[in-house]
Amino acid sequence: xxxxxxxxLMGAAGALWGLSALLLSPMAHGATYSDTGAAVLVxxxxxxxxxxxxxxxxxxxxxxxxxxHCFYVNANSRCSNSLEACSTxxxxxxxxxxxxxxxxGGWIEVNFDVILTPEQPVAWSAASGLGxxxxxxxxGLFGGSCAKVCSGGSSSGFPCSLPSDCPGGTxxxxxxxxxxxxxxxxxxxxGELKCIESDPITRLPKACTTLDCNADPANCCRADLxxxxxxxxxxxxxxxxxxxxxxxxxxxxxxxxNGDRLLTIGGxxxxxxxxxxxxxxxxxxxxxxxxxxxxxxxxxxxxVDPISGTFVAESELSLVPCTQDFLTQRIPQVTxxxxxxxxxxxxxxxxxxxxxxxxxxxxxxxxxxxxxxxFSAALQGTxxxxxxxxxxxxxxxxxxxxxxxxxxxxxxxxxxRSTVVAPGGAAYNLNQFADREAADFIRIP
Amino acid sequence: xxTVKGLxxxxxxxxxxxxxxxxxxVGAEERFTTERPSTVLLFxxxxxxxxTIIQITNTTxxxxxxHCFYVNGQDVGGxxxxxxxxxxxxxxxxxxxxxxVRNGRGVNPNDSETGLDPGLVPPVVPGFTGxxxxxxxxxxxxxxxxxxxxxxxxxxEVTTLGAPGNHVSKYNAIGIQACxxxxxxxxGQPVNDDNILELNNVEFAACPGGLLLNFAxxxxxxxxxxxxxxxxxVSTNLTLIPCGLDLENLVPASTxxxxxxxxxxxxxxxxxxxPVDCWFSRDLGDPLFGNEMTIGGLQTFFGSGxxxxxxxxxxxxxxxANVLHMAGDGSSDTAATNLHFCNEPLAPSxxxxxxxxxxxxxxx
Numbered sequence: 001x002x003x004x005x006x007x008x009l010m011g012a013a014g015a016l017w018g019l020s021a022l023l024l025s026p027m028a029h030g031a032t033y034s035d036t037g038a039a040v041l042v043x044x045x046x047x048x049x050x051x052x053x054x055x056x057x058x059x060x061x062x063x064x065x066x067x068x069h070c071f072y073v074n075a076n077s078r079c080s081n082s083l084e085a086c087s088t089x090x091x092x093x094x095x096x097x098x099x100x101x102x103x104x105g106g107w108i109e110v111n112f113d114v115i116l117t118p119e120q121p122v123a124w125s126a127a128s129g130l131g132x133x134x135x136x137x138x139x140g141l142f143g144g145s146c147a148k149v150c151s152g153g154s155s156s157g158f159p160c161s162l163p164s165d166c167p168g169g170t171x172x173x174x175x176x177x178x179x180x181x182x183x184x185x186x187x188x189x190x191g192e193l194k195c196i197e198s199d200p201i202t203r204l205p206k207a208c209t210t211l212d213c214n215a216d217p218a219n220c221c222r223a224d225l226x227x228x229x230x231x232x233x234x235x236x237x238x239x240x241x242x243x244x245x246x247x248x249x250x251x252x253x254x255x256x257x258n259g260d261r262l263l264t265i266g267g268x269x270x271x272x273x274x275x276x277x278x279x280x281x282x283x284x285x286x287x288x289x290x291x292x293x294x295x296x297x298x299x300x301x302x303x304v305d306p307i308s309g310t311f312v313a314e315s316e317l318s319l320v321p322c323t324q325d326f327l328t329q330r331i332p333q334v335t336x337x338x339x340x341x342x343x344x345x346x347x348x349x350x351x352x353x354x355x356x357x358x359x360x361x362x363x364x365x366x367x368x369x370x371x372x373x374x375f376s377a378a379l380q381g382t383x384x385x386x387x388x389x390x391x392x393x394x395x396x397x398x399x400x401x402x403x404x405x406x407x408x409x410x411x412x413x414x415x416x417r418s419t420v421v422a423p424g425g426a427a428y429n430l431n432q433f434a435d436r437e438a439a440d441f442i443r444i445p
Numbered sequence: 446x447x448t449v450k451g452l453x454x455x456x457x458x459x460x461x462x463x464x465x466x467x468x469x470x471v472g473a474e475e476r477f478t479t480e481r482p483s484t485v486l487l488f489x490x491x492x493x494x495x496x497t498i499i500q501i502t503n504t505t506x507x508x509x510x511x512h513c514f515y516v517n518g519q520d521v522g523g524x525x526x527x528x529x530x531x532x533x534x535x536x537x538x539x540x541x542x543x544x545x546v547r548n549g550r551g552v553n554p555n556d557s558e559t560g561l562d563p564g565l566v567p568p569v570v571p572g573f574t575g576x577x578x579x580x581x582x583x584x585x586x587x588x589x590x591x592x593x594x595x596x597x598x599x600x601x602e603v604t605t606l607g608a609p610g611n612h613v614s615k616y617n618a619i620g621i622q623a624c625x626x627x628x629x630x631x632x633g634q635p636v637n638d639d640n641i642l643e644l645n646n647v648e649f650a651a652c653p654g655g656l657l658l659n660f661a662x663x664x665x666x667x668x669x670x671x672x673x674x675x676x677x678x679v680s681t682n683l684t685l686i687p688c689g690l691d692l693e694n695l696v697p698a699s700t701x702x703x704x705x706x707x708x709x710x711x712x713x714x715x716x717x718x719x720p721v722d723c724w725f726s727r728d729l730g731d732p733l734f735g736n737e738m739t740i741g742g743l744q745t746f747f748g749s750g751x752x753x754x755x756x757x758x759x760x761x762x763x764x765x766a767n768v769l770h771m772a773g774d775g776s777s778d779t780a781a782t783n784l785h786f787c788n789e790p791l792a793p794s795x796x797x798x799x800x801x802x803x804x805x806x807x808x809x
Contacts, residue, residue, distance in 0.1 A: 034479065035786055036787075036788065037657075051673065055669050059749045063793045118711060119711055119749065120707065127669075136708075136745060147710070214790075230768075232670060234772060240776050241770055241771070245781065295504055297500050299500075306498050306543065306548075307599070343541055344560055344561055345538060347539070381560075383559070384500055384502075385541050386504070386541040424601055425778075426613045426615035426780060428615045429617055431481060431482065432481060
């Protein structure tokens with residue numbers, strides 16, 4: 001029988017549970033990074049089209065040579081009848097046969113390597129790629145303009161000036177030899193880019209057991225890569241230049257990597273008092289987890305732009321799953337749940353399947369009628385909004401774009417959707433909140 | 446009797462809360478960030494030469510009070526005027542809000558600004574060039590440590606459709622996270638109620654040891670625009686503010702920085718003694734940088750640099766880069782980018798975290 005005292009204590013404990021959960025939530029942390037070096041970089045939005053290109057920059061912040069094993073993911077949907085890229089089935093009408101094909105989602109992976117000399121920045125155009133003639137340090141006869149590094153021995157990959165600086169190895173000119181960045185190969189192209197810091201020889205993640213590179217440089221897990229994307233559009237109805245820039249989103253190491261082809265991102269700890277590093281080596285986390293919630297601040301679509309007072313805002317959201325299987329090339333699918341808050345603190349929600357890559361104006365996430373969308377200013381009644389995005393069945397990584405467009409006459413969409421260039425556009429990174437408990441995986445061929 | 450029971454229950458409650466908080470935050474990595482909710486938000490570049498739109502959001506389910514400070518770093522007679530204008534915001538749970546710094550935002554439910562007005566936001570003076578700092582506080586005014594805020598700034602000038610001078614760029618606010626019990630790598634403590642925010646990995650995250658700047662050489666050709674509309678030009682404007690503020694005594698913070706550079710050949714370069722006095726905003730082609738970051742000096746299209754204090758005792762800086770891309774016919778656009786934080790103490794980074802402070806005005 002419960003006494004009053006027990007009841008009081010149970011009530012207090014119950015209240016505590018709730019209060020603790022409330023207090024704890026702001027302290028939880030997502031663990032992907034767009035503002036510091038990382039071991040895996042993800043560019044969630046890479047686009048190439050007529051008059052549009054994406055310039056990728058990647059920098060090695062380490063004093064030693066490193067490699068990035070990279071994957072372009074071509075997320076173009078294709079017509080079932082012509083295999084041409086499409087966005088809707090209406091793009092698949094064949095005049096000759098009079099048949100309209102289906103627009104079927106798919107993805108194609110293209111992998112390549114970028115060899116980075118110590119502290120080297122490298123950039124390339126997604127439309128053109130980067131061949132041997134574009135390399136700063138191509139090696140061979142043309143390598144003399146670059147600094148020297150040790151090859152082999154205990155100081156392999158580190159800068160040197162004399163042979164004696166490289167015990168057991170040789171001191172030779174640093175080289176980007178082995179770097180071949182293909183062009184994305186299709187116009188239009190919509191997709192993503194992932195780069196994994198790898199051993200320059202094996203092109204696999206380096207096996208490591210510690211984060212302390214000072215104490216154990218040979219066995220430490222490194223996070224040396226930084227990246228940005230610059231999406232540039234030139235031309236349009238008037239001669240306009242529009243540039244949008246965001247930082248690549250990075251995954252940092254946990255302090256363990258078994259060096260195999262399965263990259264384990266986060267994971268459920270075996271008990272509440274342990275971490276995913278206490279799991280057996282075959283399932284132990286190698287990279288910090290993806291975030292549980294992405295926090296996306298935006299202006300609602302159709303809201304009058306506060307800068308000009310005449311143009312309207314249109315935001316685009318790009319999401320990609322954390323989990324990807326480049327070996328079997330199965331299309332990764334994650335359901336994104338959206339909680340949308342306006343400036344009245346009112347909340348609406350929707351969900352959308354992210355199949356490989358989701359790259360869409362936000363007011364087309366939940367409907368094909370933008371003015372009826374929960375991301376429409378006409379429906380929400382305020383200019384600014386906050387959207388919290390939770391991945392179900394996997395983590396998500398994303399970036400956003402703000403476009404300012406000439407207003408359309410309802411129900412017509414804003415003019416920026418029907419023209420190549422918006423009057424102004426800007427990209428930015430999403431915020432994040434809390435860690436995912438379940439693991440995500442990247443499997444490389 | 447019931448009072449005694451209540452006291453016991455309360456005591457148990459406090460112990461449990463303490464245990465839970467400690468367990469949950471051990472190993473947490475509170476830090477300077479551009480992608481996580483924080484207690485202090487810094488918008489390094491806020492201008493009224495073109496307009497700037499500020500967005501701030503409360504990411505929690507609790508009502509949040511915010512105290513903000515515009516700091517005018519406008520240069521008058523060779524010195525920043527360091528004029529401060531402060532105001533308060535109240536954000537309900539999960540509430541996003543926005544305002545134009547040129548116009549501010551009134552408290553009027555009938556005006557054109559729909560949504561719950563967060564408080565009276567004053568407009569800045571014409572020609573304002575400076576930064577905005579916002580601190581999450583308790584209703585009574587003492588600092589809070591709940592890490593609830595996130596923010597963005599959109600800098601732009603949009604005139605007519607197709608105008609070559611339409612420029613829009615957007616960056617995330619720099620957040621300073623409170624450590625909380627056991628946070629900041631284990632040594633964190635809850636925020637105390639004095640007016641000094643200690644950036645020391647105990648109360649708040651310590652300042653990053655440096656900033657990493659990845660840039661296109663000043664006046665170089667734009668890789669994307671060049672083939673279509675030559676000759677194109679890229680120009681980067683770098684905005685920096687010291688990591689530390691004295692908003693009580695209104696003393697402008699000053700520091701000296703060094704920039705160590707690498708081009709695509711790994712060739713080193715450096716710029717020494719860069720003075721950051723309150724608010725710094727220069728193009729990379731400015732004589733102050735000694736031609737090191739121009740296409741002529743760097744000799745490759747892309748470069749990277751680490752911005753660090755020039756000497757021990759100098760505080761690091763925080764900043765944002767805004768890049769102008771101009772085509773041959775004069776049409777152009779800007780794109781802002783948050784700089785990467787450098788916290789790697791090992792060479793070549795050599796970025797050791799530095800303690801500093803933000804001193805708020807004392808409460809009456």
